[in-house]
Amino acid sequence: ISKAPTNWSTKESAKAWSSEEVERVLEAIESLPPELHKFPFDSVVRFTESKFKGNPASQAARILAVYDSAFDQKTNLARVLAHEFAHTYYKSLPPRMGDDYRKKTGWVIELVDREFFITRRKSGYVQPDGFNSHDEDFANNLEFYLFEPSTLKRVTPEAFEWIDKSLSAKMKKGTEVKK
Numbered sequence: 001i002s003k004a005p006t007n008w009s010t011k012e013s014a015k016a017w018s019s020e021e022v023e024r025v026l027e028a029i030e031s032l033p034p035e036l037h038k039f040p041f042d043s044v045v046r047f048t049e050s051k052f053k054g055n056p057a058s059q060a061a062r063i064l065a066v067y068d069s070a071f072d073q074k075t076n077l078a079r080v081l082a083h084e085f086a087h088t089y090y091k092s093l094p095p096r097m098g099d100d101y102r103k104k105t106g107w108v109i110e111l112v113d114r115e116f117f118i119t120r121r122k123s124g125y126v127q128p129d130g131f132n133s134h135d136e137d138f139a140n141n142l143e144f145y146l147f148e149p150s151t152l153k154r155v156t157p158e159a160f161e162w163i164d165k166s167l168s169a170k171m172k173k174g175t176e177v178k179k
Helices: 018-031 079-094 095-105 128-132 136-145 149-155 157-166
Strands: 043-046 057-060 065-067 110-112 115-119
Touching: 018 079, 018 136, 043 157, 057 079, 065 079, 065 128, 079 136, 095 157, 128 136, 136 149, 149 157
Parallel strands: 043 065
Antiparallel strands: 057 065, 110 115
């Protein structure tokens, strides 16, 4: 798709896909664990630049947005896509699994007077934006589990242990992507 969907929340500029970009995206997806991309997006849209400087991709409302920076030589496209697919995967987890993940990693969600309150853990984030939400934290942690497991194990051992125990059998990678 080269036109921004009407329900896309920003004023980002859509652009046409090149055949090389389509090939790279498909190859990157093929290299990911099939379990991770079994919950497809309704559309994948090519944009020039994110409203968040340097952001290579984002997702919302079942739309995956891929920006120019995702195709930079230094960017691992499979890793970028794994992160975005991890958001969707997290939302698909059975409630008990999501609760267990949050508990094991130090996130607390409480219902007080019909309002939810989230308590974040004090430290142990592989990326600073993981502090923003348990969803972002999960996406970062699963990305690191797949691409830098030793870093995840060192920085957030609880997340590494939970993913390894709960998801490792489902997170076997596909084919390797050529750099």
